[in-house]
Amino acid sequence: MDNITNLTVHELVEKLKSNELTSEEITKAYIDRINDKEKDVGAFVTLTTDDAEKKAAEIDKKRNANAQMHKEDTKANVESQANSENPVCNDELSEFAGIPIGIKDNLCTKGVKTTCSSKMLENFVSPYDATVVEKLNKEGIISLGKLNMDEFAMGSSTENSAIKITHNPWDLNRVPGGSSGGSAAAVAGDLVPWALGSDTGGSIREPAAFCGVVGLKPTYGLVSRYGLVAFASSLDQVGPITKDVKDCAMLLNIIAGHDEKDSTSYNVEKKDYTKNLEKGLTGIKIGVPKEFFGEGINIEVKEQLEKAIETYKKLGATVEETTLNVAKASLAAYYIIACAEASSNLGRFDGIRYGYRAKDYTTLKELYVNSRTEGFGNEVKRRIILGTYVLSSGYYDAYYKKAQKVRTYVKNEFNKAFSKYDVLLTPVSPSTAFKIGEKCNNPLEMYLADICTVSINIASVPAISLPCGVDSNGMPVGMQLIGNRFEEEKILNVAYKFEQEIKFRENHKPSFKNK
Amino acid sequence: MTVSKEELLHIANLADLKIKDEEVDKYLNNLQDILNYTELLNSIDLKDLDETIGANDSSDVFRKDEIIDFDNKEGIMENAPEKERNMFKIPKVLN
Numbered sequence: 001m002d003n004i005t006n007l008t009v010h011e012l013v014e015k016l017k018s019n020e021l022t023s024e025e026i027t028k029a030y031i032d033r034i035n036d037k038e039k040d041v042g043a044f045v046t047l048t049t050d051d052a053e054k055k056a057a058e059i060d061k062k063r064n065a066n067a068q069m070h071k072e073d074t075k076a077n078v079e080s081q082a083n084s085e086n087p088v089c090n091d092e093l094s095e096f097a098g099i100p101i102g103i104k105d106n107l108c109t110k111g112v113k114t115t116c117s118s119k120m121l122e123n124f125v126s127p128y129d130a131t132v133v134e135k136l137n138k139e140g141i142i143s144l145g146k147l148n149m150d151e152f153a154m155g156s157s158t159e160n161s162a163i164k165i166t167h168n169p170w171d172l173n174r175v176p177g178g179s180s181g182g183s184a185a186a187v188a189g190d191l192v193p194w195a196l197g198s199d200t201g202g203s204i205r206e207p208a209a210f211c212g213v214v215g216l217k218p219t220y221g222l223v224s225r226y227g228l229v230a231f232a233s234s235l236d237q238v239g240p241i242t243k244d245v246k247d248c249a250m251l252l253n254i255i256a257g258h259d260e261k262d263s264t265s266y267n268v269e270k271k272d273y274t275k276n277l278e279k280g281l282t283g284i285k286i287g288v289p290k291e292f293f294g295e296g297i298n299i300e301v302k303e304q305l306e307k308a309i310e311t312y313k314k315l316g317a318t319v320e321e322t323t324l325n326v327a328k329a330s331l332a333a334y335y336i337i338a339c340a341e342a343s344s345n346l347g348r349f350d351g352i353r354y355g356y357r358a359k360d361y362t363t364l365k366e367l368y369v370n371s372r373t374e375g376f377g378n379e380v381k382r383r384i385i386l387g388t389y390v391l392s393s394g395y396y397d398a399y400y401k402k403a404q405k406v407r408t409y410v411k412n413e414f415n416k417a418f419s420k421y422d423v424l425l426t427p428v429s430p431s432t433a434f435k436i437g438e439k440c441n442n443p444l445e446m447y448l449a450d451i452c453t454v455s456i457n458i459a460s461v462p463a464i465s466l467p468c469g470v471d472s473n474g475m476p477v478g479m480q481l482i483g484n485r486f487e488e489e490k491i492l493n494v495a496y497k498f499e500q501e502i503k504f505r506e507n508h509k510p511s512f513k514n515k
Numbered sequence: 516m517t518v519s520k521e522e523l524l525h526i527a528n529l530a531d532l533k534i535k536d537e538e539v540d541k542y543l544n545n546l547q548d549i550l551n552y553t554e555l556l557n558s559i560d561l562k563d564l565d566e567t568i569g570a571n572d573s574s575d576v577f578r579k580d581e582i583i584d585f586d587n588k589e590g591i592m593e594n595a596p597e598k599e600r601n602m603f604k605i606p607k608v609l610n
């Protein structure tokens with residue numbers, strides 16, 4: 001079978017169940033694919049393929065042993081009805097055991113480098129696993145490696161990585177988006193079947209849109225942040241980047257849940273997010289906020305979304321234009337709040353306990369200053385300075401306090417919208433993937449790439465990004481569906497029905513060319 | 516608000532960062548651009564609104580004050596840029 005890497009995870013799971021494929025075959029197919037395509041894409045910071053192969057072989061062995069044991073148990077049960085106890089295997093495997101994954105390099109992995117794509121953490125090996133990584137391990141999911149990102153998740157193109165440039169599989173001259181650019185490019189290029197990313201202002205959804213894959217930013221608090229290297233703690237969430245919506249729901253099933261180690265994680269009832277995917281859309285009310293389609297939004301992006309709106313009407317949903325005037329205010333508040341929190345969070349990188357330490361210093365202050373100045377890249381320093389400025393005495397009220405009030409305003413506006421609509425539909429980004437180098441020298445222009453996504457983090461609500469078409473260059477256009485807090489089920493359902501209707505993956509494939 | 520060079524250097528010092536002379540203008544322009552953009556917040560009526568503190572509106576979260584032993588102290592020390600025995604090594608701070 002030469003197209004293993006083209007399969008979705010739910011297809012792989014079926015093939016594992018029916019013994020059509022083994023974990024080793026799947027893992028090897030991915031390693032071959034990485035050996036073939038990684039040189040063009042550059043998605044990985046660290047590869048753990050050797051370890052992955054070993055783990056896959058172990059899981060196959062266990063699965064065979066379990067199958068053998070089941071067979072004998074069944075035989076024994078048929079022969080003698082005396083034993084009323086169910087056959088219990090000591091090492092029952094999850095259905096995902098032996099499925100590979102890629103992990104964004106800001107999630108701590110015990111024994112494997114976690115660099116955040118920064119010189120500061122170039123050699124950092126976490127002494128513990130992030131809670132989400134622990135959850136993957138528990139399922140027997142195998143990591144193929146750590147994926148590239150903008151340094152400390154600050155950026156919208158992955159060009160801020162201190163390690164390497166990642167290329168968009170749909171056009172190698174273009175960026176994959178960011179900051180989870182490695183994760184999105186790896187999924188789009190079939191280098192991993194699915195991946196974990198993180199999203200502070202759009203870092204899952206924008207790269208997913210640029211790379212034509214599915215990305216979900218869960219409600220703040222649904223997924224544990226323990227072991228996610230903190231950027232802006234009140235906005236960061238870990239989430240799935242996948243080939244399709246069903247895979248997205250399945251990965252969310254695995255990572256969601258309260259964690260004692262993250263007091264901001266919610267204790268909500270455990271749901272099966274795949275359960276309602278097939279539900280019909282009759283009765284669903286979709287609001288389309290006109291402000292998200294105004295100035296600065298590329299005409300081709302608009303056209304694809306208008307088509308999507310027609311598709312939804314065809315599917316039986318009620319679609320209405322509405323108003324939600326939060327995008328610009330959210331972006332302004334976002335850069336104040338995110339940078340303020342980042343300046344505090346990144347204070348820990350002092351060259352003492354871990355991370356980069358400068359060679360030249362005499363005093364302790366010099367050790368701090370030189371290590372941080374040499375270890376951080378420009379964008380990170382820019383944001384630390386902005387964050388320090390807005391928190392400094394004299395400016396706190398004018399910026400930080402005001403931004404926190406704006407946050408309340410944005411939340412209220414979303415509440416109003418959700419009192420009328422189940423789901424809101426917007427673009428993910430004003431444009432499709434831009435050329436590498438195009439926006440590097442203008443931070444504010446780069447920040448504007450987040451104009452459609454940041455308000456979702458500011459309001460703590462969930463949103464999914466999925467492809468809805470391509471532009472005239474053949475680049476994917478993303479659609480964003482926003483739900484009310486903890487209503488992931490609803491947006492997954494609305495996304496799934498659309499995906500089934502337009503069949504994006506069947507009709508469009510990445511070119512791996514320099515266009 | 517307009518940020519001066521002196522202010523920028525003061526802020527950088529608070530953040531334990533050094534800005535080279537040739538970088539000052541670039542940092543100043545970038546910072547000013549973003550601060551100017553945030554001016555648009557002044558047009559929103561925030562009079563009766565409270566601040567959102569953190570993302571959750573739940574009340575404080577409590578847990579028992581228990582010591583949980585971390586099982587990988589070697590893993591912690593292996594990341595130390597400089598160490599002596601089981602301690603992080605830093606320059607002398609007292610004379």
